[in-house]
Amino acid sequence: MAEKEKLRIDKYLWAIRIFKTRTLASDACKAGRVKLAGQNIKPSHEVKLNEVYNISKGPERKVIMVTGLLEMRVDAKTAVNYYEDQTPVEDRAGFQSMFQAPQLRRDRGAGRPTKRDRREIDDLQQDFFEKNTNSEHSDE
Known part of the structure; x- marks a missing residue:
């Protein structure tokens, strides 16, 4: 060109x-x-x-x-x-993992999550992100 x-x-x-x-x-x-x-x-x-x-x-x-x-x-x-x-590879991986986060869905008509439900959702999300960050750094 x-x-x-x-x-x-x-x-x-x-x-x-x-x-x-x-x-x-x-x-x-x-x-x-x-x-x-x-x-x-x-x-x-x-x-x-x-x-x-x-x-x-x-x-x-x-x-x-x-x-x-x-x-x-x-x-x-x-x-x-x-x-x-x-x-750097870690910058690329961080951007991509944002799109691979679990999508939690509730059944239609189930109403708002209770305090207990909210804590379970937070624990699931935290476990997902900790697992991904540990697996990315374990390759080094």
Whole structure:
């Protein structure tokens, strides 16, 4: 695709599909959710090869290294070639486990849970999260 020597960070993050729109990428930069070497950067910051950026996007944290400059937005398979994801494994696992939490459901018409029911639900959820965090760290 078209490569350029000067490229803004907001346009780059949009082109590699980190953010859905360029406006969201620009707003993230202004809010301090995009950092270079621990320093907040402006949306107009020029991207250079081999720079490492820390990006916070809601509960998700990403660490990416620039491997190529991409001016226009392309499909996801092509966009992966222009950056290297260096996010630590424990950050990725933490974000994914949030979506794998047990979904507790009560029968329709069962009413509100009693104090005893609430304690049982809390114990089940606590056991699930303790078991997952212990199993993730036992592999090391």
